Amino acid sequence: MSRTYRALLRLAPRELRERHGAAMDELFAERLSAARGPAARMGVWAHALTDLLQARVASWHTAGAPLTVQIDERTSLMAGSDIRYAWRALLRQKGATTLVVCMLALGIAGDVAVFSVVNGLFLRPFPFPHPERLVSINTRAPKWNLDIVGINYPDFAIWRRDQKLFEAITTYQEANFNVADASGATQVLGALITYEFPTVLGVEPVLGRSFTAAEDTPKGPLVVLLSTALWRERFGADPSAVGRAIRLDGIARTIVGVMPPEASFPDDIKLWIPLQGDPAQSYQSYDGDGIGRLRAGVTAEQADADLRRAHQPVWDAADKTHLVTPFARALRETYVRNFRSAARTIMAAVAVLLLIACANVAAVMLARAVARRREMGIRLALGSTRARLLRQLLIENVMLALAGGVAGFMAGRWAVAALVALIPNQLPPWAAITIDARVIAFSFATVAATVVVFGWAPALHAIGGDLRSAVTATTNGTTGAPRGRRTLWALVGGEFALAAAMLVCAMLMLKAFDRVRHVDPGFRPDHVLAFAVPLSEGTRPKPEQQTAFWRDLLPNLRALPGVDAAGLISCAPLAGCHRGNFFTVETALPRPDGKDPVVLTRYASAGYFEAMGIRLKRGRVFTQADERSASAHAVVVDETFVRTFWGQGADGLGRRLKPRDSNGDWFTVVGVVGDVKHYGLEQPTRPGLYFPLDLNPQPTLTVAIHAAQDPATLLPTIRDVLHRLDPEIPLVRVRTMDEAIRRSTALRSAQSWMLGVFATLAFVLAIGGAYGVATYLVTQRTREIGIRVALGACTEDVLRSVVAHGLGVVLGGVAAGLVASVFLAGLLGDALFGVSTHDAGVLTFVSVVLVTTALVANGVPARRAARIDPMRTLRTE
Amino acid sequence: MTDVSLKPHWFYILLALADGERHGLAIARDVQALSGGAVKLWPATLYGSLDELRARGWIEELPEHPEQESERRRYYRMTRAGSAMLTDEAERLGRLARLAKARVRTADTR
Numbered sequence: 010m011s012r013t014y015r016a017l018l019r020l021a022p023r024e025l026r027e028r029h030g031a032a033m034d035e036l037f038a039e040r041l042s043a044a045r046g047p048a049a050r051m052g053v054w055a056h057a058l059t060d061l062l063q064a065r066v067a068s069w070h071t072a073g074a075p076l077t078v079q080i081d082e083r084t085s086l087m088a089g090s091d092i093r094y095a096w097r098a099l100l101r102q103k104g105a106t107t108l109v110v111c112m113l114a115l116g117i118a119g120d121v122a123v124f125s126v127v128n129g130l131f132l133r134p135f136p137f138p139h140p141e142r143l144v145s146i147n148t149r150a151p152k153w154n155l156d157i158v159g160i161n162y163p164d165f166a167i168w169r170r171d172q173k174l175f176e177a178i179t180t181y182q183e184a185n186f187n188v189a190d191a192s193g194a195t196q197v198l199g200a201l202i203t204y205e206f207p208t209v210l211g212v213e214p215v216l217g218r219s220f221t222a223a224e225d226t227p228k229g230p231l232v233v234l235l236s237t238a239l240w241r242e243r244f245g246a247d248p249s250a251v252g253r254a255i256r257l258d259g260i261a262r263t264i265v266g267v268m269p270p271e272a273s274f275p276d277d278i279k280l281w282i283p284l285q286g287d288p289a290q291s292y293q294s295y296d297g298d299g300i301g302r303l304r305a306g307v308t309a310e311q312a313d314a315d316l317r318r319a320h321q322p323v324w325d326a327a328d329k330t331h332l333v334t335p336f337a338r339a340l341r342e343t344y345v346r347n348f349r350s351a352a353r354t355i356m357a358a359v360a361v362l363l364l365i366a367c368a369n370v371a372a373v374m375l376a377r378a379v380a381r382r383r384e385m386g387i388r389l390a391l392g393s394t395r396a397r398l399l400r401q402l403l404i405e406n407v408m409l410a411l412a413g414g415v416a417g418f419m420a421g422r423w424a425v426a427a428l429v430a431l432i433p434n435q436l437p438p439w440a441a442i443t444i445d446a447r448v449i450a451f452s453f454a455t456v457a458a459t460v461v462v463f464g465w466a467p468a469l470h471a472i473g474g475d476l477r478s479a480v481t482a483t484t485n486g487t488t489g490a491p492r493g494r495r496t497l498w499a500l501v502g503g504e505f506a507l508a509a510a511m512l513v514c515a516m517l518m519l520k521a522f523d524r525v526r527h528v529d530p531g532f533r534p535d536h537v538l539a540f541a542v543p544l545s546e547g548t549r550p551k552p553e554q555q556t557a558f559w560r561d562l563l564p565n566l567r568a569l570p571g572v573d574a575a576g577l578i579s580c581a582p583l584a585g586c587h588r589g590n591f592f593t594v595e596t597a598l599p600r601p602d603g604k605d606p607v608v609l610t611r612y613a614s615a616g617y618f619e620a621m622g623i624r625l626k627r628g629r630v631f632t633q634a635d636e637r638s639a640s641a642h643a644v645v646v647d648e649t650f651v652r653t654f655w656g657q658g659a660d661g662l663g664r665r666l667k668p669r670d671s672n673g674d675w676f677t678v679v680g681v682v683g684d685v686k687h688y689g690l691e692q693p694t695r696p697g698l699y700f701p702l703d704l705n706p707q708p709t710l711t712v713a714i715h716a717a718q719d720p721a722t723l724l725p726t727i728r729d730v731l732h733r734l735d736p737e738i739p740l741v742r743v744r745t746m747d748e749a750i751r752r753s754t755a756l757r758s759a760q761s762w763m764l765g766v767f768a769t770l771a772f773v774l775a776i777g778g779a780y781g782v783a784t785y786l787v788t789q790r791t792r793e794i795g796i797r798v799a800l801g802a803c804t805e806d807v808l809r810s811v812v813a814h815g816l817g818v819v820l821g822g823v824a825a826g827l828v829a830s831v832f833l834a835g836l837l838g839d840a841l842f843g844v845s846t847h848d849a850g851v852l853t854f855v856s857v858v859l860v861t862t863a864l865v866a867n868g869v870p871a872r873r874a875a876r877i878d879p880m881r882t883l884r885t886e
Numbered sequence: 887m888t889d890v891s892l893k894p895h896w897f898y899i900l901l902a903l904a905d906g907e908r909h910g911l912a913i914a915r916d917v918q919a920l921s922g923g924a925v926k927l928w929p930a931t932l933y934g935s936l937d938e939l940r941a942r943g944w945i946e947e948l949p950e951h952p953e954q955e956s957e958r959r960r961y962y963r964m965t966r967a968g969s970a971m972l973t974d975e976a977e978r979l980g981r982l983a984r985l986a987k988a989r990v991r992t993a994d995t996r
Contacts, residue, residue, distance in 0.1 A: 021930045024937075025933055028937070029933035029936075029937075032929075033929035033933055036911055036929045036932065037928075037929050057929065059928075060928030060929060061930045063930065064930035064931065064934050067934065
């Protein structure tokens with residue numbers, strides 16, 4: 010059953026609807042489900058809509074039954090006749106009607122689409138009870154320049170004991186687990202959680218139970234909670250799964266329960282195990298994220314202060330300089346920050362587009378109204394009241410707006426689907442982007458506002474003023490009312506100002522996007538394949554075993570046909586990972602701000618730099634020799650590191666460094682490599698360094714392979730190699746580096762693309778508006794032009810007189826738009842990526858394009874008028 | 887009502903009902919099949935026509951539903967008047983077709 014069709018049924022005559030509504034819906038549903046593809050479905054909707062409207066129109070012809078049952082029958086009959094009259098008036102002006110409906114539809118479609126996205130991201134609550142009471146908890150270290158440090162479990166244990174304003178707090182760490190069974194090995198995303206996690210979110214297991222406090226203690230039992238998805242996939246949703254075992258990372262764990270889908274927060278978590286943290290652990294590991302549920306009536310600010318109070322014992326005991334500070338803030342803020350500025354820009358673009366569409370509608374309506382002054386005058390003279398005329402004009406506008414609204418809503422549904430398809434991997438999983446009641450209400454409110462603001466003014470204009478002159482004026486005789494003309498030109502000028510501003514912003518964004526795309530990533534993206542290989546700590550608990558595996562893997566991969574380099578890295582570029590450390594650096598320059606820079610620390614094998622195509626600037630990269638003798642203490646740093654610690658122009662080779670607070674050996678810089686855009690093409694680079702891999706054996710590493718052919722074709726043979734070494738090990742996060750770059754710019758690309766589309770639409774609307782108004786005014790002046798030509802004016806004279814005024818208006822509009830654009834572009838801020846807000850090329854391009862097209866839009870109707878045979882125009886009078 | 891020429895979709899609806907009683911959805915499917923997919927009746931047209939034909943007394947609604955069928959569906963059958971209309975119309979169309987064939991043949995030979 011289609012709810013939209015149900016709503017549309019209101020268009021049909023009431024009797025029909027009441028008698029057959031359900032059956033009609035059934036037939037419609039059958040047709041819709043038979044339609045294949047979006048185009049066919051749109052066709053069905055269009056047919057159904059026309060069908061309903063036809064039924065309504067037919068009922069006016071038969072007009073046997075009373076129209077409505079209202080209190081005042083006379084009024085209702087008059088409203089009925091008004092509707093019929095309006096219908097005929099709209100049909101008579103097919104061109105203008107289509108134009109208005111299309112323009113309204115366009116503006117509304119954009120609104121619906123963008124509002125749906127904004128609604129999904131910012132307005133719709135999280136799928137938990139009392140979502141407004143959820144806060145995210147973490148720590149920051151201002152002195153180290155870190156906004157988010159992570160949660161250290163012993164600190165969390167103290168907060169848990171001392172906090173007063175939370176119902177509960179929890180900390181969790183996401184982790185990958187290898188799940189192996191007869192069907193093969195896969196990796197799933199899971200989370201280590203404290204036992205409060207379900208309580209904080211307010212979710213209950215759908216089957217079994219969640220963890221007890223006793224299970225969440227060091228050396229606790231090996232238990233696991235499954236997500237509904239994993240339970241279905243692995244156990245076919247069998248209730249007896251609870252109590253059975255599942256092998257994770259080579260260790261059997263007992264399933265105690267199944268969680269509902271919404272518990273998979275914040276990412277697509279498939280299973281949970283107890284964190285089993287030790288409050289007395291000797292080391293610090295800031296690996297946790299946190300969520301808290303506030304007591305009723307507590308604000309995020311109060312909770313923030315409460316957390317700091319609870320943290321006091323930590324400061325007193327271990328952190329006298331207040332290096333790390335805990336904080337709490339509204340949960341949504343943590344997850345939508347990336348989207349906020351993008352969404353704001355698009356919202357502004359849509360608002361401007363709607364404004365232009367409305368101005369266009371107003372211009373067309375005004376032109377119609379001016380053209381109908383005579384009709385209105387006659388009706389007034391015949392005894393009609395002004396109120397009656399106004400009501401009739403209003404009914405016309407409402408009908409127009411309704412048609413535009415319905416068409417816009419349909420197009421908007423399609424646009425939402427297109428939008429979601431554009432930014433698939435960037436959206437958080439809980440952000441459901443659908444058209445809900447709020448979106449519908451929003452778009453119809455827009456329609457209503459458009460009608461009231463842009464429909465009434467021209468209506469008043471049409472029936473105001475001097476009646477007698479209106480009656481005596483011939484429709485295509487002398488020049489129309491000057492007041493109407495001025496308003497028309499003002500609207501056109503305004504449209505051009507808005508379109509110019511929007512075009513400039515869109516062009517700047519496209520230029521910025523182009524700049525971002527041409528940023529040097531610091532590695533060679535083509536023909537490089539990267540994938541992660543996670544080892545199970547269950548089967549290879551010892552570092553030596555892990556090292557041995559990696560040693561076996563590399564030669565096997567290098568031996569594959571077509572592979573010319575292969576290497577391992579702990580944290581690949583654009584993979585969203587980060588490990589920062591502080592270093593004591595010999596002969597480092599003093600820091601002016603006293604802040605110690607965080608250094609991005611990676612572990613690389615021999616061959617990695619060659620495979621990834623990272624440029625060697627000086628010295629050498631790691632060799633097999635470095636791997637075999639970790640005692641060589643070699644380190645490779647990047648250029649930003651050299652610049653940050655030793656200043657511009659320093660060489661760096663041979664200098665020494667060591668981890669801060671370490672009493673161990675110094676490491677000697679053996680090579681300097683180019684910077685890599687590790688965090689994204691638009692993100693600033695941090696100083697970074699690479700240690701030889703064997704220093705710190707890792708359970709999960711990323712393999713980078715450079716091949717002569719398309720590296721994706723190597724995948725099957727790579728899987729074979731891995732399967733031969735260990736059938737329980739999966740291969741995850743497979744991507745080519747080209748793809749990684751594309752994904753990292755997907756949000757920006759979607760934003761620029763959409764802005765470009767909106768700006769083009771704005772441009773088309775503005776040109777259409779200019780053309781429409783020019784045509785209308787020229788038609789009004791046909792007689793005058795005829796006289797001029799008869800008196801000897803040549804085509805150029807006529808052209809000049811018609812075009813000059815229109816062009817003046819356009820020039821004024823464009824100039825105002827360009828000035829405004831400089832301020833508007835300033836609001837885009839960082840999104841411009843260093844492109845100047847008054848980029849000369851863009852400003853010139855936009856003005857030239859707008860003025861040239863405006864010239865054509867004005868010139869075409871003027872030319873047509875000048876060619877008219879003067880005798881014919883004069884004779885028709 | 888002296889207007890003899892039937893609207894095309896009325897003709898098809900009557901044609902569908904000539905085979906026996908049906909509900910609206912079945913009529914729509916029948917009409918589509920009978921016309922080889924050329925005539926698709928959309929909801930308001932279909933049910934509007936059914937009401938109209940009923941008002942003219944050419945079809946009537948069955949007082950009760952056949953067993954094991956959905957409650958809300960209304961069933962229709964053709965009346966004697968409707969049957970006569972259909973026959974008349976078929977004859978008229980037949981005459982028209984014969985006339986057209988004859989004319990086209992003379993046009994060809996000329």
